[in-house]
Amino acid sequence: MQPIIVNSLNKTYGNGQVTAVKDVSFTVNENELFGLIGPDGAGKTSIFRILTTLLLADSGTAKVAGFDVVTGYREIRQRVGYMPGRFSLYPDLTIEENLAFFATIFDTSIEENYHLIRDIYIQIEPFKKRRAGKLSGGMKQKLALCCALIHKPEVLFLDEPTTGVDPVSRKEFWEMLGRLKSGGITILVSTPYMDEASLCDRIALMQSGSIMTIDTPEALTGSYPDPLFAISTEKASMPSILNALAQFEKTKSHYAFGEFAHASFTDKNLSADDIIGYLDSRGITNSRINLIKPTIEDRFIQLATQK
């Protein structure tokens, strides 16, 4: 059985004025870590809320853990864990009290399922008497994950779990997801961070409510359609490099990527020397150009901007 089956979901807000989810279909396999990747407003939270039975779709169907999200909402709520994007715990309760509260509403106890959360909980246990509202971003997120796990869910929904969290805690968090997955839980996670996408088994790249493509991270970057170059120079500013590239008739795409400009060209036989020659002719000298392996972010930009 596939724990998540989504078929042609649509969701609008404001009497149809805002389209949040547009004909979205995907499936998640048992024991898979599946990512919804896209910028703010792509529709990720709406999908999470529909799948966790907190929001009704306008049309389409979805099944979670074998139950329909409309007719089987009670069963689904028993079987899933949900960590919403915004901090959802009780700020005036301590770590321990929040966890005990979530255990109680699911008719279990911290002791009964301690083994599920142990790896994560031991990191925040020394502060168990501290109120949740007074925790750092990384600690809040660990507590929220413990609360989402304490009733032993079959499917875990994590909506932007690492937004606002420092890089070290983000890394630790993803290592924890890997361990949970090995423990047999199916995970749907969303993130706007493209570097995290590569840690999923498969990802759906989303924009403006639609899924542009679904595949493994390796297959997505491997199927980038053109040679991609990273260009830098100490002698010219980024805007002037981008401006020169914009005026080159063979430029297909160009954008700033950290300290580099990334560019692809309509002529697949164009060499780095040809590009250096063109930039020289535009007064951009001493440029360095490397043929690079595209990242998920490059692939996202390519799909989002293709005509």
Ligand SMILES: Nc1ncnc2c1ncn2[C@@H]1O[C@H](COP(=O)(O)OP(=O)(O)OP(=O)(O)O)[C@@H](O)[C@H]1O
């Ligand atoms: N209750 C609402 N009323 C009106 N518009 C909404 C509502 N909730 C979401 N939207 C709009 O629907 C679109 C999709 O929002 P959604 O929250 O699902 O996306 P997201 O990818 O999760 O982004 P974010 O990270 O910003 O939450 C956005 O344009 C958003 O402004």
